[in-house]
Amino acid sequence: MKRFSWFNATSLTLGFAFLYLPMIILVIYSFNASKLVTVWAGFSTRWYGELLHNEEFLDAAWVTIKVAVFSSTLATVLGTMAAYVLVRSGRFVGRTLFSGMIYAPLVMPEVITGLSLLLLFIGIGLDRGVFTIVLAHTTFAMCYVSVVVSSRLTSFDTSLEEAALDLGCSPFDAFRLVTLPIIAPAVVSGWLLAFTLSLDDLVIASFTTGPSATTLPIKIFSAVRLGVSPEINALSTIMIAIVTVGVITASLISKRASVAQQRDEQAAARTQ
Amino acid sequence: MRRFVLIALPYLWLLCLFLIPFLIVLKISLSDTALARPPYMPQLDLAAGWEGVRAFFGDLDLENFWFLTTDDLYWKAYLSSLQIAALSTVLTLMVGYPMAYAMARAAPEWRPTLLMLVILPFWTSFLIRVYAWMGILSTEGLLNQLLLGLGVISTPLTILNTDTAVYIGIVYTYLPFMILPIYSALEKLDESLLEAAEDLGCSRAQAFWLVTIPLSKNGIIAGCFLVFIPALGEFVIPSLLGGSGTLMIGKVLWEEFFSNRDWPVASAVAIILLLILIIPIILFQRNEQKQREAEG
Numbered sequence: 001m002k003r004f005s006w007f008n009a010t011s012l013t014l015g016f017a018f019l020y021l022p023m024i025i026l027v028i029y030s031f032n033a034s035k036l037v038t039v040w041a042g043f044s045t046r047w048y049g050e051l052l053h054n055e056e057f058l059d060a061a062w063v064t065i066k067v068a069v070f071s072s073t074l075a076t077v078l079g080t081m082a083a084y085v086l087v088r089s090g091r092f093v094g095r096t097l098f099s100g101m102i103y104a105p106l107v108m109p110e111v112i113t114g115l116s117l118l119l120l121f122i123g124i125g126l127d128r129g130v131f132t133i134v135l136a137h138t139t140f141a142m143c144y145v146s147v148v149v150s151s152r153l154t155s156f157d158t159s160l161e162e163a164a165l166d167l168g169c170s171p172f173d174a175f176r177l178v179t180l181p182i183i184a185p186a187v188v189s190g191w192l193l194a195f196t197l198s199l200d201d202l203v204i205a206s207f208t209t210g211p212s213a214t215t216l217p218i219k220i221f222s223a224v225r226l227g228v229s230p231e232i233n234a235l236s237t238i239m240i241a242i243v244t245v246g247v248i249t250a251s252l253i254s255k256r257a258s259v260a261q262q263r264d265e266q267a268a269a270r271t272q
Numbered sequence: 273m274r275r276f277v278l279i280a281l282p283y284l285w286l287l288c289l290f291l292i293p294f295l296i297v298l299k300i301s302l303s304d305t306a307l308a309r310p311p312y313m314p315q316l317d318l319a320a321g322w323e324g325v326r327a328f329f330g331d332l333d334l335e336n337f338w339f340l341t342t343d344d345l346y347w348k349a350y351l352s353s354l355q356i357a358a359l360s361t362v363l364t365l366m367v368g369y370p371m372a373y374a375m376a377r378a379a380p381e382w383r384p385t386l387l388m389l390v391i392l393p394f395w396t397s398f399l400i401r402v403y404a405w406m407g408i409l410s411t412e413g414l415l416n417q418l419l420l421g422l423g424v425i426s427t428p429l430t431i432l433n434t435d436t437a438v439y440i441g442i443v444y445t446y447l448p449f450m451i452l453p454i455y456s457a458l459e460k461l462d463e464s465l466l467e468a469a470e471d472l473g474c475s476r477a478q479a480f481w482l483v484t485i486p487l488s489k490n491g492i493i494a495g496c497f498l499v500f501i502p503a504l505g506e507f508v509i510p511s512l513l514g515g516s517g518t519l520m521i522g523k524v525l526w527e528e529f530f531s532n533r534d535w536p537v538a539s540a541v542a543i544i545l546l547l548i549l550i551i552p553i554i555l556f557q558r559n560e561q562k563q564r565e566a567e568g
Contacts, residue, residue, distance in 0.1 A: 012378075012386070015367065018447075101286040107502075109506075109549070111507055112545065119293060119539070171274060200397050202508060220400075224512060239397055244396075246395075
């Protein structure tokens with residue numbers, strides 16, 4: 001490691017300090033007894049207690065989770081279909097338009113996506129609420145899913161599918177028994193990505209929701225506009241904790257899977 | 273038959289929920305504001321037959337776009353969005369490149385961990401990461417407390433609610449988008465090329481400038497676009513960290529829609545923003561395609 005100099009070490013240390021210090025400070029101050037967010041007045045879990053009794057936040061959290069589960073599941077189904085069509089289906093009428101519509105939402109500013117969906121829902125007279133947010137989130141999340149899944153689909157051998165078809169599988173069975181298990185990791189990470197995007201979205205949800213459904217980001221945003229509050233610090237800490245545990249677990253599982261795969265491959269190579 | 277369903281389902285979904293809504297925005301941007309529900313004119317009256325269609329198209333005009341050019345607010349907002357997005361892209365590159373470089377030079381067994389440390393913030397709520405800075409940058413905030421305590425400054429600085437806070441927010445939240453493509457370009461870099469350059473008489477700095485930078489060019493370009501494009505339409509960061517003087521077009525559009533309730537003008541603002549974005553997006557796709565051709 002002759003090129004790993006003090007300069008590299010410094011830039012990594014400073015860079016990671018920059019990335020993590022704000023969040024660490026947030027976590028520390030969520031245990032602050034004082035109502036003033038910037039004055040430290042001793043350790044307390046008071047704000048977590050208050051949060052648990054705050055009906056508005058709990059309701060918003062429940063709406064958010066419902067929306068995220070429905071929209072990410074729907075987005076995974078549609079996105080996987082779209083990826084399969086793009087990678088496997090060759091030519092069909094309007095293919096360019098289709099692939100354009102898959103990639104365009106990824107770069108479209110959220111304010112525009114939100115505005116256009118709202119105008120559509122008003123135009124067709126659809127009552128806004130959980131259902132319309134689910135529609136909106138599914139639309140942009142399916143594009144992310146299809147990008148993740150199609151990169152996996154392009155990298156694996158089509159002869160496996162062809163073999164299944166030759167051996168008498170119906171196309172659907174070939175997909176279910178051969179293709180799906182192989183692309184499963186990509187489908188799962190697509191779902192997780194869609195889920196996180198939905199949990200996190202403020203702008204599109206604000207445009208497409210009605211008075212009946214407030215998601216957590218909308219709630220946080222309106223609270224935060226009035227200033228920093230210890231309750232929001234507590235809420236943020238819980239969300240950071242969930243994400244950290246989730247990502248670390250996922251990466252440990254995938255690491256174990258890849259170690260197991262390597263071991264199998266080595267064993268297979270020895271027996272040959 | 274199955275194939276048809278497979279194609280039709282996602283296709284129709286995107287047509288109905290992506291393309292058609294966009295066409296509606298285009299149409300409303302050409303309409304006039306009206307004090308009715310919905311608050312714009314004209315409405316397509318299909319019951320009136322061909323006459324209705326002709327009256328509908330006859331009433332569309334570019335008035336809203338003219339309005340945008342007459343009011344200073346809008347073009348200033350576009351210009352200042354462009355400036356904020358461009359400058360924060362450069363700043364993100366300056367912070368991200370050394371990190372990506374150091375990661376690519378780290379011991380191979382360390383790289384997955386470092387990579388995860390970069391990706392982890394990406395999974396954490398964007399809103400919360402922006403919010404975290406509010407407590408740090410405010411007048412009584414930790415940064416001011418620290419600087420006062422160290423004796424660097426004697427009166428607290430105003431950072432929150434200024435453009436500076438917006439730059440900090442964008443660099444902070446988009447940093448992973450810059451690091452990842454540069455890292456993946458640098459990781460592939462062949463160490464022997466640098467040794468060759470040094471053997472041929474380059475200094476380390478020259479080798480870095482003449483070999484490393486050009487070979488990571490595609491990563492730099494991809495990273496810059498991935499930061500610049502979303503930063504241009506940013507709404508959350510200027511609303512939470514910026515001040516009343518911070519003009520960004522995403523925020524203007526939001527206010528035009530929710531506060532002024534002027535739907536036609538909001539739609540026109542959206543259309544122009546898209547037109548501005550199309551250029552970098554096309555450039556980005558060209559670059560991606562070139563890269564793929566070069567690799568494959």
